[in-house]
Amino acid sequence: MKETRLPITETSLTGVQRLVSRSNLFEQLATLTTGYTPDPERELQEPSYYDYPVLKAPTWHWEIIWYFFFGGLAAGCYVIASIALLFGSREDRAVARAGYYLSLLSLVPCPLLLIKDLGRPERFLHMLRIFKVKSPMSMGTWGLVSFSLFSGVTAVIQAARDGMLGRWWGARMLAALPQRLLALPGTALGVFLGGYTGVLLTATSVPLWSRSKVLGAVFISSAISTSAALLSCVLRLAGTPARVLYKLERLEWAALLVEMTSLVTFLRRAGRAARPLVGTAPREHGRTFWSFVFGGGLALPWLLQAGSLLGRRSGKYTSSRGLLISLLVLVGGYFLRRTMIEAGHMSSRDARTTLWNAQKSHSGTNRSTFVS
């Protein structure tokens, strides 16, 4: 068997070389963004207990990744819908309508995923025993419950106004409820839901998640960018006028820019602690991160979108390109959360970086910005 495989390996050598050079590009990007060049020899000099992990590995897996994804969509769709409702034209009501429906739809799997993730799912109501400002998970539970209420009511009002609930007196009463007024606290809760997940990961001892303190900013901008992508995708397929789509596309473009800036800030501030996310060594997630998140999910759709927005002015415009951009952004948003969680597992196992992160000389400078 081995002999038959040998020639194939030899012929694919150029492919391997190409792969190596690409991983070099990723490696250069990792060094450039984190400002940290790995130095295995010096790291081996650092004291540690036989590299035995200092921290216990997170217990969070695919459920949390999908919760972060759907929670971001539920939050972002609501926020965009409210902006369209409060500030947009009559035509922009299409964005509000789709946004409120999609928000509720994306919200449905969230509690199920969170309950499934618990060690003892039947005890999920214990989350509502206390209200603890210091614990982002406690605040998140209350935030999710309150947001669900607003998202539900807003979507029901929308359905009543769209005639989906019939014409009986109850539907008329629901349609008469002040949707705009409800949208204000709902949007505040939406921003909370889209961002608290990043704060939750920050308030841990895992070096990758906790060091930079800008993960909430990354997650809220990703919530807006993925939601703008989902909305423009759905509205495009529904045949919404190009004028309305144009606004969404500009928002998507701006959100991608903000997200890239936040992400680069995250990497720079995390420094060495960001290696599991951006590095290309075995078990580091840099290949997925640079190709699906930063490259395919942010930079490429941002450039394509910029081209589209410029092209629109000169009259050239294709809708299949818009769909491609939306798809890239959504896939990138999923992989952002996935690599962030999986690299967090890796980060918790890295004894030397954990100990380095907790050194007085390293943690002190980083900490004094806000506290003390």
Next chain:
Amino acid sequence: MQSDVCKHCANAPCQEACPTGAIIRTEFDTVYVQQDICNGCGYCVVACPFGVIARDERGDHRAHKCTLCYDRLKDGMEPACAKACPTDSIQFGEVEQLKARARERLGMLHERGVHEARLYGVDDNILECGLNSFFLLLDEPEVYNLPENPQRPSDTVVPASLWTVVVAMILGLFGVLFFRE
């Protein structure tokens, strides 16, 4: 030597993180997981900077850690580890008395020329208010897998939230700018 003992931190990150209130501080100033409340959310596991608390993945799926023998303390006994230790390397008592004894022992060792001896968790104000289990070490804390000065996770909530709010406002401004015409 590498010890996985719970430090029963004065500001315990696991307790601050716990969203159910399962983790409490007892009348003995120890940190204790109430097993009838814990729903196994796993947040304490990543909050603990010492890697002490863990979720039982094969058994009851709840968070577990050293209780400092809460049941024995209630009956007026010392924890089993301190009782069993044949060399009295593990000692139990009032924290202030133990800390005084530790400083005294450190002075003695320094006098005898053991200059590498040091205390961990006594005067260093780890997690801002120190630890209730502490160590006399003969090398840097890292050699014993102890983080020198870990960040208190709950301290990051305010700066992380501020960053989030600032970026959310920028995004909101873009949204308003593009939709208002």
